[in-house]
Amino acid sequence: MKNAIYLATSHDCAANLAGEAYLLTLEYDHILFLWVNDPCIVIGRYQNPFAECNLKNMEKHKVQLVRRQSGGGAVYHDQGNLCFTLIGNKNTTTKEENFALVLKALASLGLSCELSGRNDILLNGKKISGNAFQTTATKFCHHGTLLVSSDLSVMSNYLTPSSNKLASKAVKSVASRVGNLKEGRADITNEMVQTALVDAFNAAYGQTEVTPIDFKTLPQAQENYHRFGDISVILEKTPQFTHSFTHRFEWGEATLHLQVEKGVISEVRMFTDALDTSIVDRAVAILSGAQYNQKALEELAQTSGQADLASLLAHVVSLL
Numbered sequence: 001m002k003n004a005i006y007l008a009t010s011h012d013c014a015a016n017l018a019g020e021a022y023l024l025t026l027e028y029d030h031i032l033f034l035w036v037n038d039p040c041i042v043i044g045r046y047q048n049p050f051a052e053c054n055l056k057n058m059e060k061h062k063v064q065l066v067r068r069q070s071g072g073g074a075v076y077h078d079q080g081n082l083c084f085t086l087i088g089n090k091n092t093t094t095k096e097e098n099f100a101l102v103l104k105a106l107a108s109l110g111l112s113c114e115l116s117g118r119n120d121i122l123l124n125g126k127k128i129s130g131n132a133f134q135t136t137a138t139k140f141c142h143h144g145t146l147l148v149s150s151d152l153s154v155m156s157n158y159l160t161p162s163s164n165k166l167a168s169k170a171v172k173s174v175a176s177r178v179g180n181l182k183e184g185r186a187d188i189t190n191e192m193v194q195t196a197l198v199d200a201f202n203a204a205y206g207q208t209e210v211t212p213i214d215f216k217t218l219p220q221a222q223e224n225y226h227r228f229g230d231i232s233v234i235l236e237k238t239p240q241f242t243h244s245f246t247h248r249f250e251w252g253e254a255t256l257h258l259q260v261e262k263g264v265i266s267e268v269r270m271f272t273d274a275l276d277t278s279i280v281d282r283a284v285a286i287l288s289g290a291q292y293n294q295k296a297l298e299e300l301a302q303t304s305g306q307a308d309l310a311s312l313l314a315h316v317v318s319l320l
Contacts, residue, residue, distance in 0.1 A: 001029040001030065001205055001206060002027070002028050002029050003028055003029055003030045003031070003032075003201075003205050003206060003208045004023075004026070004028045004030075004031045004032075004208060004211065005031070005032045005033075005034075005198060005201060005208045005209065005210045005211065006019075006023065006031070006032070006033045006034070006210075006211050006212075006213045007033075007034050007035075007194070007210050007211070007212050007213070008033070008034065008035035008036070008212075008213060008214070008215060009212050009213065009214045010214050010215055010216035010217075011036055011037050011038040011079065012037070012038065012064075012215075012216050012229070013037040013038070013040040013042060013064055013066045013077060013228075013229070014064065014066050014225055014228040014229025014230075015215040015216040015221060015222070015225060015229070016035040016037060016083070016215055017042075017066060017068055017069075017228040017229075018215060018221040018222065018223075018224040018225045018227065018228055018229075019033075019035075019213065019215030019218065019221040020033060020035075020085050020141070020143065021069065021221075021224050021227070021228075022215070022218070022220045022221045022224070023085070023087055024087060024134075024136055024139050024141055028087070029088065029089065029205070030086070030087070030088050030093075030201070030204075030205045031085070031086070031087040031088075032084065032085070032086060032197065032198065032201045032208075033084070033085035033086075033087070033143075034082065034083070034084055034085075034194050034197065034198075035082075035083045035084075035085070036079050036081070036082055036083065036190060037064075037077040037078070037079070037081070037083065038064065038077075038078070038079065039061070039062075039063045039064070039076075039077065039078045039079075039154075040063060040064035040065070040066050040076075040077050040078075041053050041058060041063060041064070041065055041066070041074055041075070041076055041077075041158050041159065042066045042067075042068055042074065042075050042077060043065070043066070043067050043068070043073075043074045043234075044067075044068065044070065044071050044072040044073055044074065044132065045067065045068065045069055045070060045071055045237075046071065046239060047067075047073070047074060047238075048238050048239060048241055049065060049067075049074075049234065049235070049238060050238070050241070050243070050260075050292070050320070051241065052073075052074040052159065053065065053074060053158060053159065054157065054158055054159070054160055055293075055294065055320060056294055056320060057157050057158055058158050059294070061157075061158075063158055064229065065231060065234060066228050066229055066234075067227075067228060067233075067234045067237060068132065068143075068228065069134050069227075069228075070132035070133055070134040070141070070143065071132055071133070072119075072130065072131075072132035073130070074159055075130055075145060076150070076154075076155045076158060076159055077145065077150075078150050078151055079190075080147070080148055080149035080150035080151060080180070080190075081145050081146065081147050081148065081150045082145070082146045082148055082190045082193050082194065083143065083144070083145055083146070084102070084143065084144055084146065084197055085141065085142070085143040086098045086101070086141075086142045086143075087139055087140070087141050087142075088139070088140055089138070089139065089140070090135055090136070090137070090138055090139055090140045093140045093142075094140075095119070095131070095133060095140075095142050098142045099115050099121070099131075101197075101200045101201065101204055102121065102129070102144070102146075102197070102200070103115065103121070104200045104203075105193070105196035105197045105199070105200040106121075106181075106193075106196065108196050108199065108200070109181075109185060109188065109192060109193065109196050110184075110185055111123060111181060111184045111185060111188075112184075113128065113129075119131045119132075119133075121144075121146075123179060123181060123183065123184050124179070124183065124184065125177070126177050126178055126179030126183070127147075127177060127178045127179070128146065128147045128178070128179055128180065128181055129144050129145055129146050129147070130144060130145050131143070131144035131145075132144070146181065146193055147178060147179065147180045147181060148180060148181045148182060148188060148189065148190050148193055149180055149181075149182045149188070149189075149190075150180055152178060152179075152180065155178070181193070198210060232263070235262065235263030235292075235293075236262040236263060237262075238260075238262065238263060240259065240260065240261045240266075241259075241260055242257060242258065242259050242260070243257075243258045243260065243292075243316075243319070244256065244257045244258070245315075245316075245319060247315055249308070249311050249312065249315070250311070251274050251275070251276065251279070251307075251308045251311075252272050252273045252274035252275065253272065253273050253274075254270060254271070254272040254274065254279075254312065255270065255271045255272070256268070256269075256270050256283070256312070256316070257269040257270070258287065258292070258316075260292045263291060263292055263293070264289060264290070264291060264292060265287050265288060265289065265290050265291075265292050266288075266289075267288070268283060268284045268287045268288050269284075270283050270284065274308070276308065279308050279309060279312070282306065282309050283309060283312060286300055286304060286309065286313075287300075287313075292320075293320070294317055294320045297313055297316055297317045297320070298313075298317050300313050301313035301314050301317065
């Protein structure tokens with residue numbers, strides 16, 4: 001069999017996912033790809049980032065937003081989380097075979113883990129690995145996380161949206177009780193888990209050399225970087241949704257409904273008891289066609305020149 005093992009030297013998640021897409025085009029029977037990312041939130045192919053993430057906190061702390069091509073929910077990555085990808089022939093490779101390989105690797109480290117019904121791996125009842133899948137014309141791609149020593153205390157800062165008044169047909173994430181592998185073995189490191197996965201892969205498919213690779217500089221990966229890490233592309237792939245709220249301002253109470261398509265406000269409806277009813281037409285005029293993001297709406301609020309409209313826009317920004 002013709003096999004390959006790759007170890008990413010870049011910690012840019014979008015670059016590593018672009019690299020994974022490149023690996024899917026290579027003619028190998030089996031590929032193991034190991035990668036570690038800087039802090040980022042990775043959302044599933046059909047998810048709404050506005051409903052899954054606190055984008056304001058992410059921007060403040062330079063946490064990257066990335067959209068993967070596989071399904072599943074939103075997850076937090078940092079350098080305490082080891083990602084793995086197993087790629088094989090679509091007709092012969094199964095997720096059961098892959099899970100068995102990962103569980104064997106963890107068992108070799110003295111960690112007795114088990115597979116749960118949602119394609120998660122648990123240690124002592126806590127989720128230490130989430131997994132997602134993608135199928136191409138010829139390949140089956142199984143990628144997952146392994147929480148080794150991740151800073152779990154910050155996850156809620158980025159995975160809790162600041163506004164919950166969003167109605168969308170996008171896939172919602174399922175909350176899980178998470179933990180780290182270090183809770184089962186205090187001295188564990190990413191390198192130990194990497195070695196265990198390589199050994200399990202070699203035992204299953206034959207001795208294979210580990211090849212370091214930098215997908216941040218590899219041209220074939222950089223061609224696809226925008227698909228995963230370009231914020232405009234990520235928002236364009238967001239399913240249509242509506243954002244609605246009711247709030248009392250100094251000038252009256254207002255209910256605002258915004259319909260958003262591909263990151264742009266496509267429809268505005270407003271109801272209010274304001275004495276100056278012109279605010280409805282003014283709000284529709286300034287919001288229709290605007291980019292649905294904090295920076296764009298802040299600029300509109302600052303340049304509106306009208307106190308009531310500025311306060312309305314400022315409240316919308318506060319909910320993003």
